[in-house]
Amino acid sequence: MLRKLSDFFERRSKRTVGFIAILFSILLGALDLKTSGEIHFLLLYLMPIFLGSWFVSREMGVYLAFFGSLVWFAADTLNGRAYSSAWIAYWNLLMRTSVFILFAVTQAQLRAKIDELSNLVARDFLTGLPNGRAFYQLAAKEMDRAFGLEPMTLACIDVTGLQWVNDRAGYPAGDQILCTIAHTLQQHAPRSDLVGRSAGTSFLVLLPNTTSEAAGPMLEQLRNALQEMRRRYSHPLTFHISAIAYSKAPRKIAQLMHQAESQMTRMKGEKKDSIQITIVDELPLLN
Numbered sequence: 001m002l003r004k005l006s007d008f009f010e011r012r013s014k015r016t017v018g019f020i021a022i023l024f025s026i027l028l029g030a031l032d033l034k035t036s037g038e039i040h041f042l043l044l045y046l047m048p049i050f051l052g053s054w055f056v057s058r059e060m061g062v063y064l065a066f067f068g069s070l071v072w073f074a075a076d077t078l079n080g081r082a083y084s085s086a087w088i089a090y091w092n093l094l095m096r097t098s099v100f101i102l103f104a105v106t107q108a109q110l111r112a113k114i115d116e117l118s119n120l121v122a123r124d125f126l127t128g129l130p131n132g133r134a135f136y137q138l139a140a141k142e143m144d145r146a147f148g149l150e151p152m153t154l155a156c157i158d159v160t161g162l163q164w165v166n167d168r169a170g171y172p173a174g175d176q177i178l179c180t181i182a183h184t185l186q187q188h189a190p191r192s193d194l195v196g197r198s199a200g201t202s203f204l205v206l207l208p209n210t211t212s213e214a215a216g217p218m219l220e221q222l223r224n225a226l227q228e229m230r231r232r233y234s235h236p237l238t239f240h241i242s243a244i245a246y247s248k249a250p251r252k253i254a255q256l257m258h259q260a261e262s263q264m265t266r267m268k269g270e271k272k273d274s275i276q277i278t279i280v281d282e283l284p285l286l287n
Contacts, residue, residue: 014056021048021060025068032075045072049100053107061104069097124197126175127182135196135204139253142194142208146249153207153215153277154256155243156264157185157222161236162201177237180229188225190218202264204257212245212279219243219275227273240267243277 009017025048028041045068053061073093083089122134130138139154146152159181166174178201185203186192194206205222207215219241226239242264244256259280267274 009051009055012055014060017051017055018060021051021056021064022067024048024051025064025071028068029071029075032072033078037076037079037081045100046103049104050107053104054111058105058108061108062101065100065104066097069093069100072096124182127179127197129182129186129203130193130196132196132198132204135194135198135206136253136257138194138196139206139256142206143249143251143253146208148248148251150209150249151211151245151247152249152256153210153212153243153245154253154260155205155207155215155219155222155241156198156257156260157203157205157226158240158242158264158268159201159203160238160240160268165235165237177233177235180233181226184225184229185222188222208249210245211247212243212277215243215245215277219277223273223275238271239273240264240270241275242267243275245277245279247279 012020025045028044028048032041049061049064049068052064070093073089073096076089081089122130122137124131129135143152159178162174162177165177178197181203182195182197185195185205189195189205190207190210194208196204198204207218210218223239223241230237230239242260244260244263246256250256259278263276263278267276
């Protein structure tokens with residue numbers, strides 16, 4: 001339930017989430033007024049502040065903290081709540097606002113830390129590209145968006161000959177080559193956010209809404225860019241590109257990845273650069 005609510009707000013625009021939070025605060029004030037202040041709604045007042053801090057920004061959370069406090073204060077005033085001294089009402093307003101602001105700031109900081117850790121976990125430590133798991137999640141979102149109605153192409157790029165570089169120039173040189181390959185793929189792929197490193201010398205490029213006819217020139221451009229990089233470094237690298245073009249995106253990325261990796265296994269024996277695009281209308285289900 002909580003996961004579904006979180007996904008719902010993540011998919012909404014920040015403006016929409018902010019509007020919902022403000023509306024929720026107003027509804028709480030109306031409820032406070034309706035019950036004449038006999039029932040306390042402290043935890044409920046924290047909810048719109050949480051929405052603003054977590055899903056929008058720290059500034060929005062602080063704004064909602066002020067707004068929620070004023071709504072609560074207005075409801076108390078309209079209910080005619082009396083205090084022994086006038087300053088007590090303003091003291092309560094100050095304390096309530098301080099607690100709300102502290103809550104907003106801490107939630108925003110917590111979200112920032114979680115996002116930072118998630119980004120570190122999702123990134124390949126060497127190239128900075130999404131790692132295999134992160135790429136899988138990104139591709140799954142694209143497939144959900146395509147809803148089995150749009151074409152999709154997945155390309156696996158494998159580099160051979162890197163061991164020669166490691167043996168003669170050292171592993172730092174090999175690592176630099178991998179970083180350069182990653183940068184080259186990001187520069188020339190249609191969408192740089194859909195380039196990932198699956199493992200070792202293998203990279204992945206997803207081409208949403210791309211038929212085999214459209215994928216061909218794109219992959220040729222990628223290969224040309226990689227060959228230009230190879231000439232610049234004068235290293236005996238070989239690039240194999242295995243692509244699966246699906247007329248309608250399958251429901252699961254695992255189907256595309258399995259097919260592309262199986263095809264790559266057959267291509268690795270070739271000693272020259274190669275591109276192979278397989279057009280598939282219906283992928284077999286994986287057991």
